[in-house]
Each structure stands twice: as structure tokens, then as C-alpha cells.
Amino acid sequence: MALVELHDIRKTYRVGDQEIAALDGITLSIDAGEFLAIIGPSGSGKSTLMHLLGCLDSPTSGSLVIDGVDVSRASSNQLAAMRNAKIGFVFQSFNLLPKFDVLRNVELPMVYAGVPAKVRRERAMAAIERVDLLHRVHNTPLQLSGGQCQRVAIARAIVNDPKIVFADEPTGNLDSHTGEAILTLFRELAESGRTIVIVTHDNGIAARLPRRIEMRDGRIRVGVEAAVSATTPLISPAHPGEEAGA
Amino acid sequence: MNFWFGLLIGLKEISAHKFRSFLTMLGIILGVASLLAMFALTEGVARGMRENLAASGGVERVEINNKDPSEENQDLAFLSPGRTLDDAEALRKGAPLVSLVSPEMNLGNNTAISRSNITIRLATTGACPEYLEVGKYELAEGRMISQIDVDRVTRVVVIGASVAGELWPDTPDYVPLGEVIRINGVPYRIIGTLAYCESDAAKRKRAAGFSAVQDERRTRRMGKKKRVNRYDTYWQKNHAILVPISTLFNDFRTASNADGTPNWKLDRLSISVADLSLFEETLNQVRGVLERTHRGIDDFGFDTREEWFDNIESSVRATRTSGSLIAGISLLVGGIGITNIMLASITERIREIGVRRAIGARQRDIFVQIVVESGVIGFIGGILGLLAATGVIQLLIALSPAENAPVMTLSSVVVSFSFALGIGILSGLYPAWKASTLDPIEALRYG
Ligand SMILES: Nc1ncnc2c1ncn2[C@@H]1O[C@H](COP(=O)(O)OP(=O)(O)OP(=O)(O)O)[C@@H](O)[C@H]1O
Ligand SMILES: [Mg+2]
Numbered sequence: 001m002a003l004v005e006l007h008d009i010r011k012t013y014r015v016g017d018q019e020i021a022a023l024d025g026i027t028l029s030i031d032a033g034e035f036l037a038i039i040g041p042s043g044s045g046k047s048t049l050m051h052l053l054g055c056l057d058s059p060t061s062g063s064l065v066i067d068g069v070d071v072s073r074a075s076s077n078q079l080a081a082m083r084n085a086k087i088g089f090v091f092q093s094f095n096l097l098p099k100f101d102v103l104r105n106v107e108l109p110m111v112y113a114g115v116p117a118k119v120r121r122e123r124a125m126a127a128i129e130r131v132d133l134l135h136r137v138h139n140t141p142l143q144l145s146g147g148q149c150q151r152v153a154i155a156r157a158i159v160n161d162p163k164i165v166f167a168d169e170p171t172g173n174l175d176s177h178t179g180e181a182i183l184t185l186f187r188e189l190a191e192s193g194r195t196i197v198i199v200t201h202d203n204g205i206a207a208r209l210p211r212r213i214e215m216r217d218g219r220i221r222v223g224v225e226a227a228v229s230a231t232t233p234l235i236s237p238a239h240p241g242e243e244a245g246a
Numbered sequence: 247m248n249f250w251f252g253l254l255i256g257l258k259e260i261s262a263h264k265f266r267s268f269l270t271m272l273g274i275i276l277g278v279a280s281l282l283a284m285f286a287l288t289e290g291v292a293r294g295m296r297e298n299l300a301a302s303g304g305v306e307r308v309e310i311n312n313k314d315p316s317e318e319n320q321d322l323a324f325l326s327p328g329r330t331l332d333d334a335e336a337l338r339k340g341a342p343l344v345s346l347v348s349p350e351m352n353l354g355n356n357t358a359i360s361r362s363n364i365t366i367r368l369a370t371t372g373a374c375p376e377y378l379e380v381g382k383y384e385l386a387e388g389r390m391i392s393q394i395d396v397d398r399v400t401r402v403v404v405i406g407a408s409v410a411g412e413l414w415p416d417t418p419d420y421v422p423l424g425e426v427i428r429i430n431g432v433p434y435r436i437i438g439t440l441a442y443c444e445s446d447a448a449k450r451k452r453a454a455g456f457s458a459v460q461d462e463r464r465t466r467r468m469g470k471k472k473r474v475n476r477y478d479t480y481w482q483k484n485h486a487i488l489v490p491i492s493t494l495f496n497d498f499r500t501a502s503n504a505d506g507t508p509n510w511k512l513d514r515l516s517i518s519v520a521d522l523s524l525f526e527e528t529l530n531q532v533r534g535v536l537e538r539t540h541r542g543i544d545d546f547g548f549d550t551r552e553e554w555f556d557n558i559e560s561s562v563r564a565t566r567t568s569g570s571l572i573a574g575i576s577l578l579v580g581g582i583g584i585t586n587i588m589l590a591s592i593t594e595r596i597r598e599i600g601v602r603r604a605i606g607a608r609q610r611d612i613f614v615q616i617v618v619e620s621g622v623i624g625f626i627g628g629i630l631g632l633l634a635a636t637g638v639i640q641l642l643i644a645l646s647p648a649e650n651a652p653v654m655t656l657s658s659v660v661v662s663f664s665f666a667l668g669i670g671i672l673s674g675l676y677p678a679w680k681a682s683t684l685d686p687i688e689a690l691r692y693g
Contacts, residue, residue: 056604056686077608084606095601095690099262109605111251156605 001068002029003163003195004053009062009072011048011218022048023059024218030197032163035190037206038199040215046199049215050168053197054089055082067163084112088157090167094149096141096156102128103137106155113160127155131185147178154185164195171202179205249618256619259591260626270587271627273580274669277573278631278662283638284569285658287646290447292562294650297445299558301382302479305551306522308529310515310536313547326543329512331491333539334374337517340535343528345520348373348380351494352513353430359487360428361413368409370429370487372494380516383483388423388438395490401497403427403434406486407442432497434489443483448648480649525552577665580627581673588620588677599681600689609682616678617671624670628663635662 011023022045030036038046051057052064055071058079064072067086071079083089096105106124115123128134131151141149150170157165167186171179183205190196198209206212214221260267299305310333315323334349351372359366371377378390386407395402405422413427414420426433444452495508502509519528529548536546592599599612636654643651 051687054604056690077610080603080606080608083604089604091604091690095597095604097598097601099258108602112602112606112608112611160606 003032003034003067004028004030005063005065006053007063009049009052009059009064011045011052011057012060021218023052026062026218026220028213028220030164030195032195033190033193034195034197035187035210036197037209037212038197038215039201039203039206039212040221044215045218046215047168048218050166050197050199053164054087054166055079056089080112084109085160086163088160088162088165090150090153090157090165090170092169092172094141094146094153094173096149096152098141101138101140102133102144102152102155105141105152106159109156109160123159124155127159128152130158131155145178146174147181150174150178150182151185154182154189158189158194164197165189167196167198169199169201171200171205249614252615252618253622255615256622259619260622263591266587267623267626270584271580271623271630273583274577274624274627274666275580275631275634277577277580277669278628278666279634279638280576281570281573281662281665282632282635282654282658283642283652284573285566285662286635286639286652286654287642288562288565288569289655289658290646290652291565291650292558293653294445294447294647295558295562296555297447298479298649299551299554301443301445301483303380303382303516303518303551305555306519307380307551308517308519308532309549310517310532310546311549313545315543315545319543319545322541323543323545326540326545327510328540329515329546330510330539331512333512333515333536336535336539337532340538341517341528341531343520343524343531344517346376346380346518348376348514348516348518349491349512350377350514350516351491351499351511353494353498357487358428358430359409359413360431361425364413364415366409366412368485368487369482370489370494372491373488374491376518377488380518381483383443383486384441386439386441387421388436390438391488391490396492399492399496400490401432401434401493402437402490403429404438404440404486404488405436406440406484408484409487410439429487429489430498434493440483440486443480445480445649447651447653448480451643451648451651478649525550573662574665577669581669584620584623584670584673585676588616588674589680591619592616592677592681595681596684596689596692599684600686600692603684603686604690612684613678613682616681617674620674620677621667621671624667624673627670628666631666632659632663 006026006028009023009026010021013020013022024045026049038049040046048057052059053066055066055074056079058074059072062072063070066082069078069082069086071082074082097108100108103121103124106127107120110120110123125134125137128137131154133148133151133155136144136148141152144152150173154165154167154170157167165186170186171182174182179202186196186198198205200206310329312329314320315326329349331349334347337344337347353370353372355369356367357370359368359370373391374396375391375393377383378385385404388404390404391402394400405427410420410422411418414422421439422436423439425436427436428434495510499510500508517532519525521528529550532548537544540546602612603609639652639654646652
């Protein structure tokens with residue numbers, strides 16, 4: 001069974017007497033260990049989908065099963081527990097707590113998981129080492145560059161050892177060079193076996209990922225999704241075949 | 247998330263905005279301080295009044311005073327001799343429920359008490375030995391007037407603690423036993439001095455470093471002559487002049503009536519009730535005895551202190567209620583202030599709340615965090631209020647008359663402090679509810 005399974009997911013926003021179908025029947029499954037890109041024009045529903053996958057929101061209808069748990073009708077507490085234990089989320093705007101230093105920011109998910117302070121510190125330091133920021137542990141986000149902030153956010157996302165990491169335009173606020181470095185970090189995480197879903201506007205980036213999904217008007221564009229075998233080299237020039245229709 | 251973590255966040259948040267937090271706490275600080283000061287003031291007054299009551303004989307003391315006889319006895323009133331020493335004798339013999347009988351004859355407040363060239367004017371009391379116990383006096387030096395003094399009509403005198411200092415101003419602490427003073431020109435030998443009487447509050451005040459000298463200096467600074475309150479129980483007791491009742495009668499009363507006849511009447515007749523649980527029975531017994539000596543004329547009444555006692559309690563209760571109401575309102579206003587600031591503070595932190603929710607904080611965790619934060623504000627406000635109150639009360643102690651000096655009791659501290667903490671927590675509930683029900687996505691998008 002797949003790690004994530006969506007069946008006919010719909011999300012409708014009601015503004016006044018106008019109904020906006022942000023997601024209009026999404027069916028999709030993601031296996032453990034996949035490294036997946038979601039692309040599509042602005043307003044096509046990428047973020048909405050990521051919020052549902054990240055258990056930050058519930059769908060209007062349809063079923064969403066993550067790691068064997070049906071979260072489409074879960075309570076607020078169950079969703080919080082899912083976000084805490086099974087899901088890591090990386091935002092475009094980092095969303096770090098500006099008053100806390102790097103260490104405290106990375107520790108925070110474990111605080112809500114009830115991890116004892118000593119273990120918390122060890123694991124946070126390990127995650128910070130993983131993103132190569134050990135020399136800045138006691139800096140606050142305001143003293144870090146954008147790329148460094150995003151690294152802290154990634155450390156925070158993986159510190160509770162989640163089943164899957166979602167990143168909504170993680171390079172959107174960064175220059176192309178820094179964005180590349182962040183992407184390399186994700187790639188390394190994927191190589192070590194982590195399941196990762198990235199939303200990106202950058203076709204160059206998306207083209208290099210093993211699997212891409214294109215969205216338009218709240219639906220997955222048929223015929224565009226092309227699974228690439230796991231043997232495809234991860235670091236390689238764009239595959240012309242996968243660019244088709246993009 | 248555990249409680250300590252919430253506490254830590256709360257403290258961090260408060261120390262990050264020290265001045266704002268202080269302003270937020272101000273309402274609580276003032277509320278607690280005024281609540282405590284009010285409690286201390288009423289407690290001080292109540293204690294002062296209770297002590298005063300105890301010092302002047304306690305609840306067991308009953309005074310028998312004159313009263314107009316009832317309608318049907320009016321024409322026969324002349325038959326009654328009024329209160330005389332015979333009453334005292336009859337009560338001692340015929341009223342076993344009465345433990346002590348103390349008759350008094352007084353010379354007015356202006357009796358000249360003199361020694362060589364010094365004259366002071368004080369009330370002089372002709373008393374029996376029982377006077378000491380009924381009036382709650384204690385002897386410092388020498389002895390009290392004895393029954394033998396009364397029987398033999400000796401010219402001896404017992405003086406209050408402050409009298410010696412005024413008659414021998416050059417030799418402080420002089421114990422003038424055996425010295426002779428003149429009362430309206432008649433020589434009396436001093437056989438005893440009474441112990442100094444003061445209220446507990448005055449004692450405390452003295453212990454805290456406010457000497458009588460400082461008091462005097464203060465009154466001088468305030469441009470007034472030190473005003474002596476001659477109705478003050480303690481002042482009166484320290485200026486007592488006691489002579490045997492028989493001697494006073496012999497020297498000053500044998501022809502003091504307008505027509506030159508002796509004045510046998512007592513100025514005061516006090517008794518002590520042996521058993522307070524038999525109070526009414528005792529009064530009935532006394533009434534029975536006195537009706538005989540007064541030949542059936544009901545020209546006497548009782549002045550008991552029970553009413554006095556009840557009055558103290560009810561007036562203290564009334565002040566306390568109205569004071570608590572005012573202080574409570576200021577605490578409430580303080581609480582509204584906290585709610586207001588907490589609402590502003592969560593608006594400022596909507597994004598932070600969104601982040602916390604996104605990484606797994608439950609609604610409950612956010613709720614606890616905010617409530618703990620406002621609880622901490624209440625807690626610190628309560629402590630600061632306590633400190634402020636201690637200062638205010640010290641000031642009030644320095645300013646108020648010694649016998650009514652405010653007293654801070656443990657129970658008032660506990661009540662005010664828990665009130666502050668409770669208000670802190672209560673005023674955080676609504677902001678906490680608002681913060682915890684924020685939608686995580688909208689919170690993340692905010693700002
Ligand atoms: N809270 C909301 N209320 C009403 N409409 C919303 C809400 N959130 C999203 N939408 C609508 O849903 C649609 C999809 O929005 P979404 O943010 O998922 O797009 P996106 O693909 O992430 O776009 P972008 O690439 O610009 O980030 C849009 O038309 C948007 O206006
Ligand atoms: Mg988006």
C-alpha cells in the first residue's frame with residue numbers, strides 16, 4: 001500500500017455566494033521513498049493540495065490516507081499529532097520563530113512531542129549538523145541569511161524523523177544559486193530514503209526530479225504525469241520526454 | 247507540552263516586553279495593594295478597639311449606673327439612697343455570681359496633684375483593692391491599696407506609670423515609693439506605682455523604631471502642640487491617682503453636698519461577672535440585691551460591653567465589605583487590562599501561533615500557553631502588589647495613631663494574592679480561546 005493515498009479529493013471555498021473549487025477531484029498515490037515535484041500555474045491549487053497533504057487542513061470531500069491513517073475526517077487533535085510525528089513541512093517564507101535561536105527553533109517540534117530535554121538537544125544538534133549549520137546554533141533567524149533560514153526550517157522538518165516531508169516552493173524566496181543548494185539538500189535527503197514532495201515554479205528544477213505532477217484548475221493534468229523508474233539518475237540534465245506538454 | 251515549558255514561554259514573553267508587562271500589571275498591583283492596605287487598616291482599627299475594650303475591663307466588666315426610675319416609682323425616688331458603699335457591701339455578700347465589686351468615688355479631672363513647686367491636674371479616684379483587677383491594672387512597684395488601708399482610712403496613694411515622670415521631671419525612671427505628694431493640699435504617701443499600659447500596636451511601633459520622642463518631634467513639625475487625648479483609655483490608666491475610698495470620703499466628701507451634708511454617693515460601681523455563660527443570671531442577681539438596698543426603686547441600670555463588642559464587629563465588617571468592593575473593582579479593571587493586552591499580544595503573534603500549530607501544537611497547547619502567560623502576569627502583579635502594600639502599610643503605621651496601627655494578616659495576604667492570580671488566569675481565558683481556535687493556515691498567511 002502506498003504511503004499517501006488520495007481519492008477524489010475536493011476542496012471548495014465559499015466566498016459570499018461564490019463557490020471556488022480549489023481542488024476539483026484529485027486522485028493520487030505516493031509511495032514511500034519517492035521524490036515528487038508538483039508544478040503548475042499560479043492559482044492551480046498546489047498550495048491547497050500541500051496543506052491537505054500536510055494535515056494543516058481537511059478536504060471538503062474525498063478520502064486522504066497517510067501512513068494508514070484516514071485524515072480526511074480527523075479531529076483537530078489527530079491532525080496535530082500527524083503533523084507532529086509523521087509530517088515535516090517546509091514553507092516558502094521559512095516560518096521560524098524570530099525570538100528563538102536556531103537550536104530552540106529546531107527543538108520545538110520535539111517539545112510538543114514530549115521528548116525529554118536531553119534527547120531533544122542531541123537530536124536537534126544532529127539535525128542541525130545534517131543541514132550544515134552547527135556554527136550558527138545560537139543565532140536567531142534575524143541574524144541568518146535566507147538560505148540559512150531555509151536550512152533551519154529543513155532541520156526542523158526532519159528532526160522528528162517524519163515519514164514524509166512537504167515543501168511548498170522552498171526556493172521561492174531565494175536566489176537561484178542558494179535555491180540550488182537547498183535543492184541539493186533535499187536531493188541528499190531523498191537519496192537517504194526519505195519521501196519528499198516539492199512544489200516548484202521552476203521547470204528546470206522539476207525536470208530533474210524522478211516524478212512530476214502538473215496541476216491546472218484544481219486537477220492533475222492528464223497524460224502529463226510520468227513516472228520515472230527509480231534507476232533514473234537523480235542528478236542529470238532534463239529529460240526531454242518529461243518536459244512534454246509542460 | 248508541559249506546564250513548565252508554558253511558564254518559560256510566558257516569562258520570556260513578559261521579559262521581552264518589560265515596560266508593557268509592567269503597565270499591564272499596574273491594575274493588579276494597585277488592586278492588590280489597596281486590598282491589602284484596606285484589610286490591614288480595618289484589622290488595625292478592630293484590634294485597637296478590641297484591645298481598648300479588654301484594657302478597660304473586658305466583656306466581663308459591668309457598670310451599674312444611675313437611671314431615672316420608672317413612671318410609677320417617680321414619686322418615691324427620694325426614698326432611694328442611690329449608689330452607695332452599702333450597695334458594694336450587699337453585692338459582696340449577696341451576689342455569689344459576681345466575682346469582684348469595685349466602688350469608686352472620684353474627685354474631678356482638675357484635682358491638683360503637687361510636689362514641692364510642681365502641680366499637675368489629674369482625676370483622682372477613691373478605690374477599693376478590687377479596683378486593680380476590675381480595671382485590668384498591673385502593679386509595677388510597691389503595693390496596691392489594701393482592705394486595711396480602706397478600713398483604717400490611711401492617707402496612701404498609688405500612682406499611674408506616667409505620673410512619677412511628671413512630678414519628678416529631672417530624674418527619669420525614679421520610683422518615688424515613700425514620697426509624699428499633696429492632693430488638693432492634703433499629704434498622701436506613695437505606696438505603689440502601676441505598670442505602663444499601651445496597646446500591642448504601640449508596642450510594635452516602638453519595637454519598629456518609632457520612639458515616643460520621634461512621635462513628639464513629628465507633632466511639633468506639624469505645627470501643633472502635642473494634643474493629649476484624655477479620653478484615651480491608655481492615657482487615663484497611665485495617669486491614675488488611686489487613694490482608699492474611705493480616705494477620699496473623709497478628706498473631701500464629708501461636707502461636699504450643697505447643704506453641707508456628707509456626700510455618700512458613689513461615682514462609679516463596677517462589677518466583674520464570674521462566669522460569662524451566666525451573664526443574664528448574674529445581672530438578675532445583682533438587680534435583686536440592689537432593689538433591696540434601693541428600697542424597691544429601680545433607679546439603676548447596667549452598662550455592659552457586649553453591645554460595644556458587637557458594634558466593633560459589625561462596623562469592621564461593614565468597612566471591610568465596602569473596601570473589598572472598591573479594591574475588587576480595581577482588580578477587575580486590572581483584569582480587563584490584562585485581557586486587552588493579551589488580545590493585542592496574540593494579534594502580534596498570530597504567525598507564531600500558526601507556526602506552532604503547523605509543527606504539531608494542539609489547540610490545547612496554545613490555550614495553556616496563553617493562560618499561563620496571563621497567569622504569570624497576575625502572579626508577578628500579585629507579588630509586586632504585595633511589596634507595594636508592605637510599603638504603604640509601613641507608611642500608614644508611621645502616620646496613624648499607635649493603637650490603631652494597620653496590621654497585615656497572613657489570611658489577607660493569601661486572599662489578595664490568590665485573587666490576583668485568579669484574575670490573571672481568568673482574564674487570559676478569552677484571549678487563549680481566541681488564539682487556540684485560529685485556523686493554522688490563515689494564521690501562517692497572516693502579516
Ligand atoms: N482561503 C481561501 N478562500 C478562498 N479561496 C481560496 C482560499 N485559498 C485558496 N483559494 C483559491 O484556491 C485556488 C488555489 O489556490 P492555491 O493557493 O492552492 O494556488 P497555488 O497553486 O498555490 O498558487 P501559487 O502558485 O500562486 O502559490 C486559488 O484560486 C485561490 O484563490
Ligand atoms: Mg502556493
